[in-house]
Amino acid sequence: MKIVVADRIDKEGIRKLQDLGCEVNYKADLEGEELVRAVAEVGCQILLVRDTPVTAAVMQASKELSLIICVGEEYDNIDLQAASEESVFVANCPNQTAAAAAELTMGLMLALDRRIPDHVAWLREGRWARRELSKSRGLKGRTLGVIGTGLVSQLVVKRARAFEMNIIGWGPRLTTEKANELNMIRLDLPEEVAATCDILTVHLPYLPDTEQFIGSNIFEEMKAGSYFINTSRAEVVDFKALAKAVVEKGLRVALDSFPQQPLEAMERFDHPIVKLDGVVYGTHHIAELTEQAKQAAAEEAAAIIKEFLATGHVRNCVNISRGRVPHSAMVVRLRNRPGVLAKVLTVLAKYNINVREMENVMCDGERSASAQIRLDSKVDPAVLRELQTVDPENILGVTLTHPGF
Amino acid sequence: MKVLIADKFEKEGIDGLKKLGCEVICNPEMKDEKLVAGLKELAPQVLVVRSTKVNGAMIKASPSLKLIVRAGSGVDNIEVPAATVAGVAVANCPGMNSVAVAELTFAFMLGLDRRLVHNTVDLRNSVWNKKEYSKARGLKGRTMGIVGLGQIGVEIAKRAKAFDMHLIYSDVITNEKAEKEYGIRKVAQDELFKTADFISLHVPLNEKTKHMIGAAQLAMMKPTTVLINCSRGGVVDEQALAAAVNSGKLGGAGLDVFETEPGANDTTFADPVIRCDRVYGTHHIGASTDQAQLAVAEETVRIVEEYTKTGQVRNQVNNR
Ligand SMILES: NC(=O)c1ccc[n+]([C@@H]2O[C@H](COP(=O)([O-])OP(=O)(O)OC[C@H]3O[C@@H](n4cnc5c(N)ncnc54)[C@H](O)[C@@H]3O)[C@@H](O)[C@H]2O)c1
Numbered sequence: 137m138k139i140v141v142a143d144r145i146d147k148e149g150i151r152k153l154q155d156l157g158c159e160v161n162y163k164a165d166l167e168g169e170e171l172v173r174a175v176a177e178v179g180c181q182i183l184l185v186r187d188t189p190v191t192a193a194v195m196q197a198s199k200e201l202s203l204i205i206c207v208g209e210e211y212d213n214i215d216l217q218a219a220s221e222e223s224v225f226v227a228n229c230p231n232q233t234a235a236a237a238a239e240l241t242m243g244l245m246l247a248l249d250r251r252i253p254d255h256v257a258w259l260r261e262g263r264w265a266r267r268e269l270s271k272s273r274g275l276k277g278r279t280l281g282v283i284g285t286g287l288v289s290q291l292v293v294k295r296a297r298a299f300e301m302n303i304i305g306w307g308p309r310l311t312t313e314k315a316n317e318l319n320m321i322r323l324d325l326p327e328e329v330a331a332t333c334d335i336l337t338v339h340l341p342y343l344p345d346t347e348q349f350i351g352s353n354i355f356e357e358m359k360a361g362s363y364f365i366n367t368s369r370a371e372v373v374d375f376k377a378l379a380k381a382v383v384e385k386g387l388r389v390a391l392d393s394f395p396q397q398p399l400e401a402m403e404r405f406d407h408p409i410v411k412l413d414g415v416v417y418g419t420h421h422i423a424e425l426t427e428q429a430k431q432a433a434a435e436e437a438a439a440i441i442k443e444f445l446a447t448g449h450v451r452n453c454v455n456i457s458r459g460r461v462p463h464s465a466m467v468v469r470l471r472n473r474p475g476v477l478a479k480v481l482t483v484l485a486k487y488n489i490n491v492r493e494m495e496n497v498m499c500d501g502e503r504s505a506s507a508q509i510r511l512d513s514k515v516d517p518a519v520l521r522e523l524q525t526v527d528p529e530n531i532l533g534v535t536l537t538h539p540g541f
Numbered sequence: 542m543k544v545l546i547a548d549k550f551e552k553e554g555i556d557g558l559k560k561l562g563c564e565v566i567c568n569p570e571m572k573d574e575k576l577v578a579g580l581k582e583l584a585p586q587v588l589v590v591r592s593t594k595v596n597g598a599m600i601k602a603s604p605s606l607k608l609i610v611r612a613g614s615g616v617d618n619i620e621v622p623a624a625t626v627a628g629v630a631v632a633n634c635p636g637m638n639s640v641a642v643a644e645l646t647f648a649f650m651l652g653l654d655r656r657l658v659h660n661t662v663d664l665r666n667s668v669w670n671k672k673e674y675s676k677a678r679g680l681k682g683r684t685m686g687i688v689g690l691g692q693i694g695v696e697i698a699k700r701a702k703a704f705d706m707h708l709i710y711s712d713v714i715t716n717e718k719a720e721k722e723y724g725i726r727k728v729a730q731d732e733l734f735k736t737a738d739f740i741s742l743h744v745p746l747n748e749k750t751k752h753m754i755g756a757a758q759l760a761m762m763k764p765t766t767v768l769i770n771c772s773r774g775g776v777v778d779e780q781a782l783a784a785a786v787n788s789g790k791l792g793g794a795g796l797d798v799f800e801t802e803p804g805a806n807d808t809t810f811a812d813p814v815i816r817c818d819r820v821y822g823t824h825h826i827g828a829s830t831d832q833a834q835l836a837v838a839e840e841t842v843r844i845v846e847e848y849t850k851t852g853q854v855r856n857q858v859n860n861r
Pocket residue numbers: 636638639642688689690691692693694711712713714743744745746749750771772773797798825826827828829
């Protein structure tokens with residue numbers, strides 16, 4: 137199996153892939169045309185990336201490409217539509233990077249409270265400004281508000297509890313029972329969380345419904361001088377409304393990502409929010425990027441590939457059609473001989489019935505098997521009759537397990 | 542009971558003392574000669590100070606004085622022997638700032654691992670450099686080494702555990718309670734230096750701990766190790782530290798305290814260690830949070846309450 141790795145991926149993970157017998161082609165710095173050429177040259181079956189853009193051209197470059205793995209949580213650098221069109225599976229490595237994101241969130245929270253960047257900058261300028269910079273609130277006893285209650289959020293809560301904070305939250309699927317389990321109090325509305333907390337941290341996925349979800353409705357509720365942290369995607373925050381809140385109510389803000397931010401390489405990037413008068417800190421979209429997280433994600437990628445090689449099944453696949461269900465389904469019992477399955481499929485084709493999904497399971501003794509076939513249309517009695525009679529010696533029986541409508 | 546507070550003090554503390562039925566006079570301006578006069582005139586039984594100096598002349602000025610409470614931990618600003626001679630008890634509020642120091646320690650650990658200061662400075666200078674900042678190591682699964690598992694050390698252990706770190710410590714005593722509670726393991730000091738990914742110092746400054754971290758100890762540490770000092774400046778040999786960080790033999794350092802710290806009215810700071818790229822420094826603010834001040838105020842109220850009710854002095858530092 138040939139793999140192209142088109143981003144900096146943990147070495148241990150790469151060794152695991154080599155242990156699986158894969159040929160690993162490490163092309164960490166390639167992008168665009170160069171990546172297309174490299175993929176074509178290697179003719180790889182599997183492509184590993186983190187945030188390098190993967191276009192239709194990359195997918196078409198290798199005829200054999202069947203799996204793209206994003207070694208991290210996010211995968212919007214992949215042209216998913218093109219992948220699905222070419223029947224290339226795309227998988228991600230969710231949850232492996234959550235601890236890293238939680239650590240950054242706590243780091244930013246403490247940095248905001250103690251104003252660490254200002255201390256360092258002033259001392260380096262030779263200034264001693266203890267009086268100006270010694271006003272902090274401390275985290276113990278403060279109320280932390282979380283919006284979004286996925287794994288990152290839960291790991292933040294675990295850490296914040298060790299800091300003896302009180303925790304309140306809201307999430308689209310957060311129930312009171314779940315909140316109790318997580319040692320936090322659920323409020324009915326995100327606005328209520330914003331109004332009640334001293335520190336607000338956002339952990340929402342970027343979806344059509346969450347675009348600019350955190351806007352003036354939230355910022356207007358927040359207490360003057362409270363802290364706001366976003367280590368999820370920039371798209372979930374309305375930056376104009378946020379800037380207004382920094383200016384008008386002295387919100388202290390820490391952000392890990394920005395609208396229209398560049399990719400990995402160093403370049404000029406201007407975002408006015410970090411230059412506002414006040415306490416606004418930022419990082420370079422690094423929430424998921426610690427060695428620990430990269431190692432965990434690379435190990436997960438290796439596990440996905442191992443399973444794929446063994447079973448053809450793709451764990452964490454993000455482009456499997458989930459919108460529709462099969463119209464009907466049948467189980468066909470058949471002799472374990474070449475061409476029997478083909479006979480079944482030929483009958484279905486004759487009646488213009490499309491196979492949606494199928495699985496063939498071998499019985500003990502290897503003499504016969506059972507094919508489960510899920511179909512896109514209704515199966516008429518005539519089809520059944522033909523399947524039952526076309527080759528009774530090899531097609532042992534047909535059962536309609538889901539007759540359709 | 543009449544209480545004179547000759548310093549700034551939390552409203553919650555003043556209210557708490559009033560609730561006990563005390564007559565409370567709070568005057569932050571009352572220092573030096575004014576304090577001598579104030580003590581003579583007001584004749585309080587209890588004097589509460591934060592950093593205001595209390596000398597023998599002041600203590601003698603008020604024959605009614607029975608108790609001096611230092612709303613903080615060190616009692617350097619109080620002439621304790623003079624109080625002892627005059628039969629005045631001196632009490633302090635130790636350990637009330639442990640949480641604040643532990644929080645600052647984590648601010649340093651996480652800040653240095655992710656290079657949060659560099660991140661912000663670059664963004665403010667219109668530089669995007671994700672590649673550079675994606676080199677952090679992370680805390681989960683790393684080894685946290687605590688030197689001195691006292692009141693602050695324990696607060697650090699508690700938090701480090703929630704970050705899924707491995708915990709080790711070295712100390713002259715054995716803290717079985719913390720070992721049980723946080724799964725922290727005692728090791729020889731040198732082993733801690735050699736194996737920990739994050740090393741945090743929480744020992745008092747004395748003959749034994751002066752320059753406890755020098756060139757030899759720094760040489761034992763891994764080139765990725767991050768060292769934090771929020772204890773006292775003299776515990777670390779700053780010159781050796783600067784050399785180690787600058788030559789890449791140490792991952793970085795966070796310092797809240799320095800060998801020579803500016804005084805309260807100074808506005809400049811010339812310590813070269815702070816200009817090392819991988820050293821983050823703060824202005825000796827380990828104890829400076831509202832939470833810590835409030836905890837001190839509450840402890841002050843507890844000391845006065847116990848004294849009024851039982852005549853016993855909690856946290857007394859002198860023997861009458
Ligand atoms: N940065 C700040 O603003 C700030 C604030 C508060 C305290 N501090 C300092 O932090 C330090 C720790 O404070 P604490 O409240 O935890 O004190 P503590 O007395 O509770 O703990 C000190 C620990 O160090 C251990 N120890 C003493 N000598 C040692 C040695 N030679 N080797 C190893 N261990 C030794 C003691 O056994 C004890 O467990 C003190 O130096 C204190 O002055 C700094």
